[in-house]
Amino acid sequence: MDSIFGNIDDLFLFCKVVEQGSLQRASKHLNLPQSTVSRRLAALETRLNVRLLEKKGRELTPTEVGILAFENLNSGMELIESGIESFTEQTNQVAGRVRLSVPHSFYRSFIASTIEKFLKTYPKVQLDLLLNNEQAKPETDRDLLITFDIEDMNDMIARPIFTAKHGFFASEEYIRQCGEISAPSDLAALDWVTVERKSNFAFFRDGQLVEEHQIKPRLVVNDIRAVVDAVSRGLGVASLPLRHASEANNLIQLLPDYHRSDRQSYLVYKARKYQPNAVRILIKALLEEGIQMDRSDA
Numbered sequence: 001m002d003s004i005f006g007n008i009d010d011l012f013l014f015c016k017v018v019e020q021g022s023l024q025r026a027s028k029h030l031n032l033p034q035s036t037v038s039r040r041l042a043a044l045e046t047r048l049n050v051r052l053l054e055k056k057g058r059e060l061t062p063t064e065v066g067i068l069a070f071e072n073l074n075s076g077m078e079l080i081e082s083g084i085e086s087f088t089e090q091t092n093q094v095a096g097r098v099r100l101s102v103p104h105s106f107y108r109s110f111i112a113s114t115i116e117k118f119l120k121t122y123p124k125v126q127l128d129l130l131l132n133n134e135q136a137k138p139e140t141d142r143d144l145l146i147t148f149d150i151e152d153m154n155d156m157i158a159r160p161i162f163t164a165k166h167g168f169f170a171s172e173e174y175i176r177q178c179g180e181i182s183a184p185s186d187l188a189a190l191d192w193v194t195v196e197r198k199s200n201f202a203f204f205r206d207g208q209l210v211e212e213h214q215i216k217p218r219l220v221v222n223d224i225r226a227v228v229d230a231v232s233r234g235l236g237v238a239s240l241p242l243r244h245a246s247e248a249n250n251l252i253q254l255l256p257d258y259h260r261s262d263r264q265s266y267l268v269y270k271a272r273k274y275q276p277n278a279v280r281i282l283i284k285a286l287l288e289e290g291i292q293m294d295r296s297d298a
Helices: 008-020 023-030 034-048 064-091 104-121 172-178 184-188 224-232 277-297
Strands: 053-056 059-062 096-102 125-131 143-147 157-164 166-171 191-194 200-205 208-214 216-220 238-241 251-254 263-269
Touching: 008 023, 008 034, 008 053, 008 064, 023 034, 059 064, 096 104, 096 277, 104 125, 104 277, 143 277, 157 277, 166 172, 166 224, 172 251, 184 200, 184 208, 191 224, 191 238, 224 238, 224 251, 263 277
Parallel strands: 096 125, 096 143, 191 216
Antiparallel strands: 053 059, 143 263, 157 263, 166 238, 166 251, 200 208
């Protein structure tokens, strides 16, 4: 034989046959075909050049050499089996540190309850939660990113998590100042509050692009909640996620048949295989929450 390690698995099968008292019971215990166990035991005896088992009636029983081998090996096999079970139990634990980067305006309205439930369910998990406008690209298998922008992330796995549906909103006070608003061109002529500096704005209806107009951003602020607050105080009109707009009491939706293009958010991470359990379960929870949000906003 070239190496003892080539025999350990088959020696384990041999010990199980002796321990269980028969080839049939050992095969059932190990969830292996009886023919497989028999073939591997025969190959083991050939490699070692000894007879370990012999037939007595319908049963296989250890020879004198087999009894000696079992007495010398079985305690060691039990230690190996116990060690593997302990290792498997530890690796199956949901524990460890996870790093999640989320736009701060996304967190409270969309995933806060999911994160809090996850942490209560798995007390051995520590979460580093980064709420900001910077995209911290995942660097390790424990890094997760929620983002609307997956440009330059071709080497990452990006799973659609939630589609942010938008409408156009303004305060009742501001609408009184504006007069009739019956078309996208009327809307485009108003003062705008936006999260990004852009002047060309596309208007959609039933998911189809219908018009493009120039808009005049009066206030640009990179936080959607600040946009909601500004619009609520009468500073202008904004394209707002329906979920955020519903949190303000005094906003009125304008031209409800029109909307900007839906914004798709993504859950981004490095690897699909060999993820720590904490990461795998958190990914599943976030994706399921995204499905529920899409259904509730449909």
